[in-house]
Amino acid sequence: MSRIVFENVTKTFNRAGNRAGGDFVAIGGVSIDIAEKQFVAVIGPSGCGKTTLLRMAAGLEAPSSGRVTVAGRPVAGPGPDRAVVFQQFALFPWKTVRENIAFGLKCRGESAAARERAVQRYLTLMGLEGTADSYPHQLSGGMQQRVAIARSYAIDPAVLLMDEPFGALDAQTRTMMQEELVRLARTSPRTVLFITHSVDEAVYLADRVVVMGRNPGRVVAVVDIDAVRQREGWAARSIDDVMELPSFTHLRSGLWRMLREQLGGRSE
Amino acid sequence: MAAALTGGRKAAPSELALWSLAGAVVFLGSWQLVTASGLVSPRQLPGPLAVLGAAWTMTLQPYAGSTLQTHLFYSLQRYGFGFGLAVLVGVPLGLVMGRFRLVDDIVAPVFESLRFVAPLAWVPFAALWFGTGIGGPVMVIFTGALPPCVINAYRGAKLVEPRLIEAAQTLGASEFRIIREVLLPGALPSIVAGLRVSAGLGWQSLIGAELIVAAAGIGYAMTQAQLTIAPSIVIACMLAIGVIGYLIDIALRGAERAVRRRWGQA
Numbered sequence: 175m176s177r178i179v180f181e182n183v184t185k186t187f188n189r190a191g192n193r194a195g196g197d198f199v200a201i202g203g204v205s206i207d208i209a210e211k212q213f214v215a216v217i218g219p220s221g222c223g224k225t226t227l228l229r230m231a232a233g234l235e236a237p238s239s240g241r242v243t244v245a246g247r248p249v250a251g252p253g254p255d256r257a258v259v260f261q262q263f264a265l266f267p268w269k270t271v272r273e274n275i276a277f278g279l280k281c282r283g284e285s286a287a288a289r290e291r292a293v294q295r296y297l298t299l300m301g302l303e304g305t306a307d308s309y310p311h312q313l314s315g316g317m318q319q320r321v322a323i324a325r326s327y328a329i330d331p332a333v334l335l336m337d338e339p340f341g342a343l344d345a346q347t348r349t350m351m352q353e354e355l356v357r358l359a360r361t362s363p364r365t366v367l368f369i370t371h372s373v374d375e376a377v378y379l380a381d382r383v384v385v386m387g388r389n390p391g392r393v394v395a396v397v398d399i400d401a402v403r404q405r406e407g408w409a410a411r412s413i414d415d416v417m418e419l420p421s422f423t424h425l426r427s428g429l430w431r432m433l434r435e436q437l438g439g440r441s442e
Numbered sequence: 443m444a445a446a447l448t449g450g451r452k453a454a455p456s457e458l459a460l461w462s463l464a465g466a467v468v469f470l471g472s473w474q475l476v477t478a479s480g481l482v483s484p485r486q487l488p489g490p491l492a493v494l495g496a497a498w499t500m501t502l503q504p505y506a507g508s509t510l511q512t513h514l515f516y517s518l519q520r521y522g523f524g525f526g527l528a529v530l531v532g533v534p535l536g537l538v539m540g541r542f543r544l545v546d547d548i549v550a551p552v553f554e555s556l557r558f559v560a561p562l563a564w565v566p567f568a569a570l571w572f573g574t575g576i577g578g579p580v581m582v583i584f585t586g587a588l589p590p591c592v593i594n595a596y597r598g599a600k601l602v603e604p605r606l607i608e609a610a611q612t613l614g615a616s617e618f619r620i621i622r623e624v625l626l627p628g629a630l631p632s633i634v635a636g637l638r639v640s641a642g643l644g645w646q647s648l649i650g651a652e653l654i655v656a657a658a659g660i661g662y663a664m665t666q667a668q669l670t671i672a673p674s675i676v677i678a679c680m681l682a683i684g685v686i687g688y689l690i691d692i693a694l695r696g697a698e699r700a701v702r703r704r705w706g707q708a
Contacts, residue, residue, distance in 0.1 A: 251611075253612070253614060260608075262605060264603070264605040266623075268628075268704075278613035281614040281615045326613075
């Protein structure tokens with residue numbers, strides 16, 4: 175079981191020395207229930223607290239009130255049952271690709287042979303053959319993010335928390351990575367919380383899309399994608415194909431409208 | 443600095459070496475001129491040739507019980523222990539202070555006030571606590587070399603990207619592993635820069651350290667020469683300390699460059 179539940183969660187940041195004075199409410203009462211092996215994407219304008227939400231599930235931030243539980247247990251701190259993929263990759267620059275991927279396994283005390291088996295498996299799975307002895311800075315951004323995803327998958331976490339993982343990549347690499355993630359999600363499904371600012375990405379990847387608003391951060395809508403995806407067999411199609419389907423464009427424009435409302439009158 | 447002297451334009455290494463050589467020649471030349479002119483007596487300032495002569499004689503005939511190279515051997519031994527100990531204690535301490543706020547709060551006030559006490563001030567206590575053999579001098583060198591190790595490891599640890607620490611935490615790393623596999627390598631460029639400063643300060647503390655020594659060492663030889671009013675020996679010892687210090691710095695500068703290149707910063 176690896177259900178993620180946010181129960182009426184709030185997060186207030188103490189801003190001592192802030193000219194405006196007082197505390198900043200990043201999240202004001204959010205409840206989200208992510209079922210086991212479900213892929214949920216969160217979109218919203220910047221400042222809506224979507225990254226804070228992910229950090230609370232990761233245990234890198236504690237809620238000010240409310241409760242975050244993973245697999246029924248309240249989150250008390252970071253742990254290898256909830257792997258995080260960061261936007262800026264966060265690879266260890268002084269470790270080779272092999273050492274980066276094996277890091278979590280080493281922490282767990284796996285034998286060298288077991289680590290090497292996992293490394294080989296994920297090198298192949300992520301199309302990273304031949305890079306095992308390279309250092310991160312010798313790889314392109316797309317390759318680096320593959321290593322980061324491989325590093326997270328290698329510890330076999332029940333939950334994957336992805337914070338705009340493709341945000342720093344160019345459009346072409348991004349598309350490729352999205353297709354690969356869909357493939358991965360199909361072959362080894364996990365409970366995924368995926369933060370993004372791209373509506374297209376959210377619709378293409380997620381079973382459910384949560385739309386957040388800001389001031390304070392809150393959930394304004396939850397849109398189910400899975401039914402349509404299953405019916406039309408998106409997972410078996412290329413991303414370009416899917417994006418031309420009427421059902422896709424319909425979902426996308428619906429989400430855009432909600433997002434635009436959250437951005438206020440600016441786009442009117 | 444040499445590049446600044448040539449007006450910032452790129453000069454060939456051979457040209458730079460030439461300028462360095464010119465600097466040394468001008469310095470030694472003026473020194474020789476001043477002493478040869480009779481303006482100062484050789485008892486106040488012996489000329490460079492007299493000093494080199496004294497140094498040469500010292501390598502052949504023991505002075506104050508040992509030859510120059512034996513004195514240097516004992517000094518380098520004490521220095522090696524003192525500096526090594528400072529690195530072994532200072533770097534982990536700095537990293538732990540950089541990781542845990544509580545340790546920082548506990549250690550900082552004591553460390554900050556003690557680090558301004560010159561190594562020379564510790565000489566009597568060093569002799570009292572650790573004796574005049576190897577223990578006392580090692581402690582004096584240790585007090586000179588410790589602060590840059592601690593400070594640079596601390597700063598280096600603070601500059602490690604928080605994301606990397608978080609990544610390690612979410613992958614299940616223990617605090618010990620975070621310090622050893624994330625903070626230490628992340629802080630290494632800063633640590634190596636600190637080692638350079640530390641090595642210099644440790645070597646500078648040597649004279650003080652060997653004030654209490656009763657057998658051998660370059661500082662001991664120098665003290666003996668001062669007592670017997672042998673200025674050319676005193677300056678020969680100063681010269682030896684200067685040259686060895688310079689060589690130590692060159693070696694560590696090389697290490698610093700290697701780390702920077704390896705870490706992709708150069």
